[in-house]
Amino acid sequence: MEEIRSRTVKGLADLKGFFNLTPKEGGSSRAAAAAEAANAETLLPDEKEFQHAAKTNNLDTMERLFRKKVNINAVNVLKRTALHFAVAGNHISAVDFLLHHKARADIADKHGLTAIHLAAWSGNLDIMLMLIKAGADQKAKNQEGMNVLHFAAQNNSVRIMNYFIQDLHLVELNKPDEKGRKPFLLAAEMGHEEMINELITLNLFTSEKDKEGNTALHLAAKHGHSDVIEILLQQWEHINEFNQNGETPFYMAVEGGHEKCAELLLEAGSDINILNKHNASALHVATQNGHTPLVRFLISNNIDLDAQSQQNNSPLHLAIIKNNLAVINSLIIANYNINSLNKRHQTPLHLAADLGNVEVIEMLLKAGCDFSIVDKQGKTALAVASRSNHALVVDMIIKAERFYIWKQEHQCDDVPNVNLSFKQDHNMQTKQIRTSLWNLAYNGLKMREWIKLAQFWKFTDEQIKAIEEQWTGKKSYKEHGHRMLLIWLHGVLMAGQNPIKHLYEDLVSGGFQQLAEKFRAENNAGAESKKCSVS
DSSP states (O other), X not given: OHHHHHHOTTTTTXXXXXXXXXXXXXXXXXXXXXXXXXXXXXXXXXXXXXXHHHHTTOHHHHHHHHHTTOOTTOOOTTOOOHHHHHHHTTOHHHHHHHHHTTOOSOOOOTTSOOHHHHHHHHTOHHHHHHHHHTTOOTTOOOTTOOOHHHHHHHTTOHXXXXXXXXXXXXXXXXXXXXXXXXXXXXXXXXXXXXXXXHHHHTTOOOOOOOTTSOOHHHHHHHTTOHHHHHHHHTTOSOTTOOOTTSOOHHXXXXXXXXXXXXXXXXXXXXXXXXXXXXXXXXXXHHHHTTOHHHHHHHHHTTOXXXXXXXXXXXXXXXXHHTTOHHHHHHHHHTTOOTTOOOTTOOOHHHHHHHHTOHHHHHHHHHHOOOTTOOOTTSOOHHHHHHHTTOHHHHHHHHHHHHHHHHHHXXXXXOOOGGXXXXXXXXXXXXXXXXXXXXXXXXXXOOTTHHHHHHHHTTOOHHHHHHHHTSOOSTTHHHHHHHHHHHHHHHHHHHTTOOHHHHHHHHHHHTTOHHHHXXXXXXXXXXXXXXXXXXX
């Protein structure tokens, strides 16, 4: 019942009330109480009891109240009668009682909903026949322009559809509602395979569009009805038709996350690369909506990756915004342009640096980004991370910049990705040297000396500035020096060098003789058992 409520906002907004739903099922207890209070104001006590009896098929109460001359056509605040409730509840006995006692069959509620509409929805042909015999208007429409065929199609009431078309020959009821949807489109939207087959048999198939430009194929694809799509494809000629948003049925299947539907439509000849009116591709919408299997499906079916770079945000940008690591990984593996630019001239690395997501940054850095690209404000990704106070990201980017320079200088292509990481080092094997570096930074190096050492190791001015920007007070230089030393350590380890020996020699060469001797003494004493002394 909630399905029809969502399809006809005005005419069926309160149809769930006919089925006596509990507050949990039919809405909040406050709303139920409000409706009850409203009914109490428009119905006399006997009338209210009579409607409740019709709703619950309580013939004894209905008979007793009828003898008391209750108004059986009394309407509640929504202008619904006892007959509405009896028909909606599928209570044949109550309906028969009401019609035999001259209940009016054509009273419409405040949304234009009559008893005949409810009978078509429920699919009860016996009640439908009783209503028609009592003079119900067979062509009645609610405020949404829906007649009995619309309701029957929407709820798969095949017997009702057959009766009106084959027995009553009311083919003229096969017309669009206010949204431009004929019964065939409603059946496709709801995924009623039996009804679709029946309408095709009755020659009521249509490829017409509704007022939003959607065909039955669009609607079935949007809602993931693969069985209906298989039937429709046997009848369809133009599979790449656009709706008003420039979306094809294939695009809508992807947008809804319906992989089976997308497969069927692609096999039938859908164009995987058509963009909508906003120049967004199926890959954009799959990424935006987090449909990871469909992203992989689109990539495996050779969607044009190069066509995405001119959009406001590329699929890779969108995946980063959504923090969807699986999609990011799929795009990287597919050799997606990792340096694609959005309208703000941001690369994916710029965006990730601004967001500060370490896992995303790690994936992008390992894929080999261009660190030199600047956004519209003239900032590199490193500057963006620094401005956003993401110290971990700043350090990761500097590590990556230095690593790829070293790799290029030494023409070293044999560093396996499995061993490549730019995250903080928590390896127990490097604990001793990391402790020594902490002591050096916090107890050895004086203010500005860490910068002198950084310059000796060819840290760039931008890298030093990025480290310095994270200011925590007058002694920030100690933290800055520690971070710089850990970045240096990453490079030494990736180069396969002995960090203790290397640091001692560099401290001497850099003019820190006293610190070098102190460092050697501490490490020789602490590492003697591990055979790790500086020679």
